[in-house]
Amino acid sequence: MFTPANMRIAHIYWYIIAAVVGTLAARRLIDQARIFIEKRRASQQQESIPFRPQNSVIQAYDAMIAVFREASYPQPFVLTGTITKYFTPPSLGKCLLLLCYWTMILIMLWSNVILKPGSSIYGYKWEIVGFRAAWVSVTQIPLIYCLSCKINVISLLTGISYERLNWLHRWVSRTLFLTVIVHWSYFFTEWTLADFVQMELQMMPMVKYGFASWGVIGFMVLTSFGFFRSKIYELWVFQHIATAGLLLWLVHTHVPSYAAYNVWIAIGFVAFDRISRILLVAVRNLHIFRGRKVLGANLGYSATVRQLSDQHVHVVIDSVDFSWKAGQHIYITIPRVGLLENHPFTISNTFQSPASIDGKQSIELYIKVRSGFTRRIHKMCAGNDPGRSYRAFISGPWGSSPSLDRFDSLVIMATGTGISYAIPMFESAISCETRIRRVSFVWVIRHWYQLEWFKVRLNENFKKAKIQNIDLCINIFVTEANLTLIPSHGSALPLNDEKEEITSHSMPDADEKQEIRQRSVSFDQPRRLSSESSDAFTVLHGRPILDTILRPVIEGAWGETGIFACGNASFMADVRNYTARESDERAVHKGTGAQALYLYTQTYGW
Structure with a gap:
């Protein structure tokens, strides 16, 4: 009786999902087209400013995008307790998206199903809601499984990487759990009122499967x-995959045949993902397109692992025969450490083109030691300074970051091992392929010795920035509470807490700069240096004040400013809220002439 109307509701659900995905895909195409046009214009006009609106249509489009960005950035609050941190709400943009989704679900769930006593079908007042909730529930299943896949249709069309969709996968699943409660509770209420529960279970075995x-x-x-997920990750992955398969079988057994297509669509999404990933893993680890033998030591890759400290590990994967982009990550399996364990780590170096003579390059990973896989690999290479070699297998690279071609100025910030994401983006920003004029790089670390891991690369890239005529500022903040001495050039200088030096909302004058230079480590002040200068960054003790870092870059930008940040949840919340306030203050693309702010954040997990 209710099937035609309910199927129409299910179709409308997917029309709306398709419309949203189509809109995001269209925006991606527009941005790519604008980047292509900007590059062509740059080849003819060297002084052109990337992504600065040239007419009223583009300005209206950018104004609309800027308004959506500004609304999406803020983070309401962050919980930092051992347990409570897992209950931190999503950012405002995600909350608004969830509100829209829940509104759609509620409208579909309750429209035209509340019967009045005078209705000719009032006797079905319980069943009509139960059947509607069933359709609203089962039609969400394909979306949930699609969002769980690394290679999925939504990511392929929109360019949004799977890990940035994972939060939505979890929330849609929670929504499904609630709509299923509506489904069975209305039917169960009817059975209870009719004293029909036992007979229903005997007559309709499908109810038990439900x-x-x-x-x-x-x-x-x-x-x-x-x-x-964080405490028992390996076990959680195994049981989650197993229960996901069990759920599809139970739902297929429970639903009538005319609704089973939802299960088969979900199976199609999973099959496409798994087959594609298997082929990708085979190509990567069997070296199919490189003419290498698929036997013995040539299977997979050689990974050298060494301890950096009691909390960090450095992994170098040799002779990699594929390319990657800055900000991407790989999944790595080391059978001697964990046969069935597959863990993601951000690639901390950039792909160099052209590569070495044989076309092979190395991938570097800087890993924070926690529990499980990372703790075991840390112990296995203990006491071996050159490191130990293991046979490793790779899946990836995965992920995507926004193109840097759109930005005039850039701020890159990281805390701790977030440097693995930040420094490849930094190195890409100062390449000859971009038109970025100004870059501010900020790294917040707990211990000063972490600086030694990237000191050479920072100096080398500072020299490249000078050649590219890029105004570069690099600041390293050390937060170690008991820090008293920091070695520099074979000497040690006292370093006091520098928090008061960076709390001012205005830029320091010449005398203040000299005072900071004298009280900091013996590195030059972060500004354009003379040709005789060799060191490129300043080390300060304390935590950065975002206003002193971001405002000079933002106010000096001629075009769009990109803000890239990777770190813990608390730091990300501060960055999000500051960017939202600054965007509102400047009224970007709303008639003032001030240019847009683009924020892209990465956290330590997803």
């Missing part, structure tokens, strides 16, 4: 909270 499906969904939702 309750089992709801139980599996509840179990998956509960175990998918961040606490369980």
Whole structure:
């Protein structure tokens, strides 16, 4: 009786999803087209400013995008407790998207199903809601499985990488759990009122499979909270994949044949993802297109692992025969450390083209030691300064970052091992292929010795920036509480807490700069240096004040300013809220002539 109307609701759901994905895909095409046009114009007009609106149509489009960005950036609050941190709400943009999704679900769930006593079908007042909730529930299943895949249709069309969709996968799953409660509770209420529960279970075995499906969904939702994922990651992955397969079988057994297409669509998404990933892993580790033998030591890659400290590990994967982009990550498996374990790590170096004579390059990973896989690999290379070699297998590269061609100025910030994401982006920004005029690079570390890992690269890239005529400022902030001495050029200078030096909202004058130079480590002040200068950065003790870092770059920008940040949740929240306030203050692209702010953040996990 209710099937035609409910199927129409299910189709509308997917029309809306397709419209949203299509809009994001169209925006991606527009941005790529503008980048292509900007590059052509740059070849003819060297002084042109990238992504600065040239007419009223483009300005209106950019103004609309700027308004959406400004609304999406803020982070309401961040919880930092051992347990409470897992209950930190999403950013405002994600909350607004969820609000829109829940509004759509509520409208579909309750429209035209609340019957009045005078209705000719009032006797079906419980069933009409139960059937509608069933369709609203089952039609969400393909989206949930699509969002769980690394290679999925949404990412392919929109360019949004799978890990940035993972939060939506979890929230849609939680929404499904609630709509299923509406589904079974209305039917169960009717059975209870008619004293029909026992007979219903005997006559309709599919009901048992329905309750089992709801139980599996509840179990998956509960175990998918961040606490369980972080504490027992390997076990969680195994059971999550197993229960996801079990859920599809239970749902297929429970739903009528005319609704089973939802299950088969979900299976199609998963099959496409798994087959594509298997082929990708085979290509990467069997070296199919490189003419290498697929036997013995040539299978996979040689990975050298060495300790950097009691908390960090450095991994170098040799003779890599594929390319990658800055900001991407790989999954790595080392059978001697964990046979079935596959863990993601950000690639901390850039792909160089042209490569060496044989076309092979190395991938570097800087890994924070936690528990499980990273703790075991740390112990296995203990006491071996040159490091130990292991056979490793790679999946990837994965992920995507915005093109740097659109920016006039850039701010790159990282805390701790977030440098693995930040420094490849930094090195890409000062390449000859971009038109970036100004770059500010900020790294916040707990211990000064971490600076030694990237000191040479920072100096080398400072020299490249000078050649490219890029105004570069590099600041390193050391937050170690008991820091008293920092070696520099074979000597040690006292370093006091420099927090008061960076709290001012205005730029320091010449005398203040000289005072900071004298009280900091013996590196030159972060500004354009003379040709005789060899060191490119300043080290300060304390935490950075965002206004002194971001405002000079933003106010000096001729075009769009990109802000890239990678770090812990608290730092990301500060960056998000500051960018939102600054965007509102400047009224970007709203008639003042001030240019847009683009924020892109990465956290330590997803």
